[in-house]
């Protein structure tokens with residue numbers, strides 16, 4: 001598995017990925033925005049935001065998407081994993097766990113990245129379980145109805 005830049009050759013595959021059970025992407029899905037929405041959002045963001053395709057080695061199939069970079073949380077500039085998804089056809093096969101390891105390795109290389117934040121919607125116990133395996137813990141804060149999690153890299 002590898003993380004790849006999004007280019008004119010793979011953006012179609014990325015925007016057609018979905019977490020919807022009927023396999024049809026929608027602008028807003030149950031636990032996160034669509035990949036198309038995220039790519040538009042990243043293009044307007046003034047801070048550096050990284051968007052990557054998660055690509056399976058077998059057949060170079062695009063199976064997921066992530067977006068990370070700096071944002072402001074509770075008045076502080078921090079690094080966050082802003083979006084992370086594995087297409088519904090490929091979930092629960094261990095790919096998300098493997099991909100998260102690659103994402104965290106990339107994020108650790110970012111200038112001054114000593115901690116990583118992310119938000120999880122209530123009831124998303126699968127995502128919480130995967131993040132927990134890598135050491136993310138709840139800060140106790142709730143932002144716009146989502147619980148905030150933090151991973152210390154120190």
Ligand SMILES: CC(C)(COP(=O)(O)OP(=O)(O)OC[C@H]1O[C@@H](n2cnc3c(N)ncnc32)[C@H](O)[C@@H]1OP(=O)(O)O)[C@@H](O)C(=O)NCCC(=O)NCCS
Nearest residue numbers: 019031084085086091092093094095096097125126127129
């Ligand atoms: C969350 C997500 C990225 C995880 O990727 P994945 O490929 O499905 O995850 P994996 O197969 O690597 O691991 C799933 C783990 O969750 C466990 N799990 C599955 N369903 C679960 C549930 N309902 N509650 C708790 N744990 C659950 C599995 O047993 C497995 O744990 P294990 O490896 O310790 O046995 C993926 O499911 C996804 O895209 N979900 C929709 C979008 C989303 O929620 N993104 C995160 C936004 S914060």
